[in-house]
Each structure stands twice: as structure tokens, then as C-alpha cells.
Amino acid sequence: MHAYMPYVLAIALFAVGLYAVAVKKNLIKIIIGVIIMHHATNLFLVLVGYRAPEAGEAMAPVAPSAAQGAGVEFAARSVDPLPQAMVLTSIVIGVSLVALMVVMALRLHEKYGTFDLEDIRDLRG
Amino acid sequence: MPLLVVIPLAGAFLVPVFGLLDVEWACHTLGVVVMAASLLLASHLLGNTGVNVTWVGGYAGEIDPESLTGVAMVSDGLSRLMLLIINGIGLTAVLYSISYMQRYTQVELYYSPLLFMVAGMNAIVLSGDLFNIYVFLEVAAIASYALVGFGVQSEELEASFKYLVLSAIASGFILLGVAMVYKETGTLNLAQIAGVVREAGLSRTLWLALGFFMGGFGLKAAMVPFHAWLPDAHPSAPAPISAMLSGVLIKASGVYVLARLAFNVFAAQAATGALLMGMGAVSMLVGVLLAVQQWDFKRLLAYHSISQMGYVVLALGVGLSALAGGRQTIGHIAVFAGLFHMLNHAVFKSLLFLCSGSAVYATGYRDLKRTRGVGRQMPFTGFCTRIACLSISGVPPFNGFFSKLLITIVTVWAGHWVLGGITVIVSFLTLLSFNKVQDYMLEGEPAGEHSHISESPLPMLTAMGILAFMCFATGLLVPLYRETVLGPASEILVDGINYSSIIMGG
């Protein structure tokens, strides 16, 4: 169980975000909920890539100078860089998503004068 | 093959530049040219048989021949079928937009996301890498969010926001699923994941990831209980966008990925089959029951999209459970029926949305009660509407009849009597609701305010005419293209987990 604690944290964060999206009525709080969910997923993704070292500290995938041993050993020992690349892409996607949501919320505020989801209920059925 | 993604992307990037120069006709022509080029490429790819793999950047087996680090673009039968659908419907939508979008300003803001969406979908069906699918799924989805909220009326914004939030949640689930798969298998390549599953079976983490994928992609495909965004989002978009969304996006980003994951990657399991059948059946019922009471034409069409997608998912589910049980013939036919219905639905649903757009263009109303007798004033539109209504209701000799019949037959043959009965009931209810449409839109005396309307402009008519012709052709000419298009597509899915050996061996 101790080894899984970081993952539990990420899932708990995801659940918090989901709660915010499902329950809250204010548009801005919903947007923040989506942001939290996205960050939780990114956190989970980064945690997946951790490679516990046998000796010494965990090695980050930062290329050292050419003198300090390169090649296959570096690739095997360092923390897995692939999830980090995935998270970078995911953050970009999240940024554009949030930008779009904020613009929608602003425009909704222009039209309806309120951020409350209860009042923005033209479509039904 | 990568050109299929690059060309729409290049078009999407160039359009804003043209818009800046205030040359509107350039945007239109660029859109048409790009889509035509994509369609040509897609049909050119039809000439290839079997599975073609292109490694982006030539990364296959460079560092370590065993690990195959690299992003693969895979074109197989199913991808080619989807490419035809995406680019074909896209071309008709762009043709239609030439005149429809005259009513809107800022045309470059329309073509750019449209081309992004097409590029994204092309990449989804061509990718052999799980994370690649996710990235381009997001690209296509974000482009569609922008397009849904395009004309900034209040209800369109609300619909777009709801769609945005729900779809973002789905994407979050999908990304979590991807992370779990990566943790279990250590790779993102679809073929390698399939290899791991083939050797070791499905662990608990993979089951959980599969569940997340079903939920996330089920939302993208508008399955019940994840369907809530569709009836608001699809009517609010401009008509050609509704056609693209309903006819293509929910297939490419929802059903296609579901099928690919369920059949090829996670190895046909009985549980996934049962789940797909359940979701499909419930979607069919709920969709059509809610559709019958609608008076807004486009909302009615949106609910029917849910129902018809239920048909496709049901057929795929029947095939999946048949394959899991070892009954190859039934599985093969069920998959074939599902893909066939997917193709048909793309054609006639897009046609329906384009016809509704024609009515809106002329009268400004979407409500059926207000558009009485429009078909009398606009004969060609009325003709196309009638063809589309008959197709979706499953009346011979149009394409809907053949695919629905096949689905019903194979469901009953596989032993699911209740589900077969449900398909028949749903088909009847579909006929009922489209009877209502035809009654109100096409028959009846036009109201006074509509006496001055005339037929729609030529580009819109051309697009509708092409699709109407396809309704005939895809139905009657099945023997012609069964071998080249539909056959290989269903075979790839039926091959299931053996697909991975083709990729890794090649």
C-alpha cells in the first residue's frame, strides 16, 4: 500500500475535480474542476514513469555533460522520460481547452449576465 | 500516407492568413481544394491491400530492435474505410458551406477549425499508437468545440459549453486509461500492447483501463448514459458542421476507437461484448423514444444519431461476443453489418442535416410546425429529404434497409431474441418519427410567410445531390465494393489480436 500512495493521491485529486464539475453550479467553479481533473491526470502520468534506483538517488532524464557516461546506461537508469513528454503534450492540450472554456464562459456572461448554471437553461428536453 | 494529415493541417494554418487579407473567396476555394486533395489521397490508398505501416521518422528498431520505440502510422482496411467516410463527407460539407456560410461573418474562423477537425480525424484512424490517438482526438474535439459555438447565439454558447465540459471529462478518463495501460505494458504502440495482452492476458489494471476507455470513448460516441451533450450540441452548430459532427466525428473518435481497442488491442472478451451490446441496445431505445416527441428538426436528428449509433455498437457487440465464444461466421457478419451501417449512417445522416440546413437557410426556422410545406417550394430539397428519410427508416431499396436488415438477422441468429426484437421496434419508431417529418416539412400547404422562398443555391444542391445519390449507391451497389472496402475492414477487426503480429513482423 505504501508504494501506491502517490497514485492514490492522484486519483483522489481526480475525484475532487469530478465532484466540482458534477455538483457545483457556478461556471467558473466547473472550469476549475476540469482544470483540477486534468492536473490530476497529468500527475498520475508523471508518477507512472518513476524508476526506483537501485543505488543512490533517482536520476532525472537531464542529459549530463558528455564526460559523464552516456548511452544505454543513461537510458536505463534515468527516470522514464516518455511519460514526461506525454505530460508536456497533455499540458498544452489542457491550456487550449481551458482557454476555450474561459472564452465560452465570458461570452455566456455577456449574454445571460450571470455565471450561474441554473439560470442558463434555455435548452431543454 | 502522412500527407493525409499534413494537407488538411496546412490548409488549416493557411486559412487565417487569407482571412487577414480579407479575401473571402480564397478561404472557400482553399477549403474545397484541400478536401478534394484529401479525398483523392484517401481513394488512392484504397489501392493498397493488407496492412501498411509507416514509422514516423523512421524510428523503427533503431536503438534497440526489440523495443520498437517509435510512433507508427498504420493503414489497414478499417482505416481506409474510415478515411473514405471522413474525407468524402468532408468534401460534401465543404461544398455545402460555400453558400451556407454566406450568412455568417468571419469565414476564416470556420474553415480553419473544420480543416483541423478533418486532419485530426484522419490522424486518429491512421495512428497505430495509443497516445497519438489521444492527442489527435483532442485536436479534433477542440476544433469541434469551436465550431459548435460558431454563431454566437445564446443557446449555441450554452450547448457548446456543456459539450465542452462533458467531453473534457471524457478526455480525462481516456488519458487516465492511457496512463494505466502504459504502466502495465510499458509501451504505447497498439500492436505491442496487443502482444502483451496476447501473452499475459488482461490484468486488473488493464480491465480498469478498459473500463475507463469504454466510458470515455462511449461519451465521444454518444452512448447512453453518456449521451447528454449530443441533443444540445449538434442542433446548435451550423448545418454543415452538424453533418460533420454527427456523420463523422462520433464515428471516427468514438466508434472507431472503441472497435479498435475492443477487437484488436484488448482481445475479444465476452464482457466487453456484453457491455457494448447493452450500451447499444439502450442507446437505440432511448434515442428513438426521445426523438419521437421532438418538434425541432435538428434536435430530432440528433436523437436519431444516438439511436443509430446504438445500432452500430450493438452489431459490434454481437460480433465481439460471438468472436469471444468462438463462433467466427456470426462474428464476421455482425462486424460487417455494423461497419456497413456506420457507412450508411454517415451518408444519410449528413444528408438529413444538410437538408435541414437548407430549410433553415430558406425560412430561418428549425421547428417542424413552422416549416410546413417547405418541400413544395423547394422541390429538390424535398426530394433529397424524402430519400434520406426513407433511407434512415430502412425502406428498400435504399441503403438503410440492407444494413438494418443485416443487423437484425445477425442479432437473432446469434441467439439474442430480445435484442433482435428491439431492433425491429426501434426501426418502426424511426419510421414513425420520420413520417412526422415528411408530413410536416414536405406535405401540407406552406404558410403565408414562406410563399417567397425559392430553392437553395447551387453548391448546397450539389452537395445534397451527391449524398442522395450515395444513398442509392451504397445500398444497391454493395457487391461492387464489398470486396475492396467493407470486406477488409471487417476482416481486420475479426482478426483481432493477430493484427499485432502483422505490424511487428513487418
Added chain:
Amino acid sequence: MRGMTLIVKTTISFLIGFITLFGAYIVLTGHLAPGGGFAGGVILAAGLLLVVLAFGADAVRERLGHRLAVVWESVGAIGFLGVAVLGFAAGTFFAHFMPRATGFRLLSGGSIPFSNLAIAVKVAAGLFGAFLMLAAFREAGRREE
């Protein structure tokens, strides 16, 4: 949008050089250290934003306006696609067409630095354009009051 005080303006005009330098550094060493196109582009966009915030949108509208954002965004995007298509020249799509020198040096890494550069341009222009649009919202809202 009005600008800020003289202190802020002087500080920003001094700092903008360093910020741009830092952003360029992040972009160029993207294949060696964390960073790369996106992160460097964000820093460059932040630099541009600082200029707009400090000097007021009205003062800089001609040179840092909406038109610039759109054009440079397209340039960056086409540049990225160009790098990808030029990969054809070296074999398959997106291959490295610059020779890969000894590892971990600045000039190694094939065609990745070029794509980093294109991405940075696009991200900077895109984020800046998005900020301009949001600022235009606020301006429209304020005019109504």
C-alpha cells in the same frame, strides 16, 4: 488599456532583453535539458505580454497587434509542417535531416532544434493572440459601464 507607471515601464524595457534571452535559451537547448519549444514559447509570450501590460495596449497596438499574432502563428505552424515534410528528403516522414553529431552537444539532435524553433514561434504568437482577445473582451465590457 492604459499603461502603468514610469517605474514599471523602465524596468520592463530593461528586463525584456533578458526575458527574451532566457526564452531563447530554453528553446535552443530543448533537446538537452527540460524545456523545448512549448516552454520557451510560453516564456517569450510572457515577455510580450509584459510589454503590452506595461505600456498599455493602445500604445503598442500598431506593432504588437492582432495582425502580428495571426501572421506569426501561421508562420510557425507552416514552419513546423515544413520541418516534417522536409523529413521526406532524408527518407521517411519527419526524419532527421541534419546530421547527428556526438551526443549531448548543442548541434546534435538532428532536426529537433528546428521543430523546437517553429513550435516556439507558434506558441508565443498563439498565446499572445489569445491574451489579446481576452483583453479585448475586458475592454468591451468596460466600455459598456
